[in-house]
Amino acid sequence: MNRLAKIATMVFVFALVFAPLAVIAQDAESGAADAVSAATSSVDLTALYGIGAGLVLIGAGYGIGKIGANTVESMARQPEVAGKIQTAMIISAALIEGVTFFALIICLLK
Secondary structure: OOHHHHHHHHHHHHHHHHHHHHHHOOOHHHOOOHHHHHHHHOOOOHHHHHHHHHHHHHHHHHHHHHHHHHHHHHHHHOHHHHHHHHHHHHHHHHHHHHHHHHHHHHHHHO
C-alpha cells in the first residue's frame, strides 16, 4: 500500500471514530435546536461499541497476517529452523487472539 493510501485510510478511520463524538459532546446552550439537544442528552453508545469492536478485529487481523507473512518468509530463508519459527508464530498468534477476545468482550458487554 502506498503512502497516500495509508494516510487516506487513517483519515477515514479517524473521522469514522471521532465524528460521532462531536454530536455527543454538543452542548444544549450552544444554539442547537431543542430536538438535537434532547437527542444528545440520552445518546445510545451502542454504535460506538460496535466501531470499537470492528477496530479490534481489524487490528488483530492485521497483526496475525503480518506474523504469518513474516513466518513464511523466515521459513523460506532458513528451512532448518522452521519448527522453532512455527512454534513461535503459533504462540504469538494465540496471544493476539486472547487479547482480541478480551477487547471484544469489553466492547460488546458495555
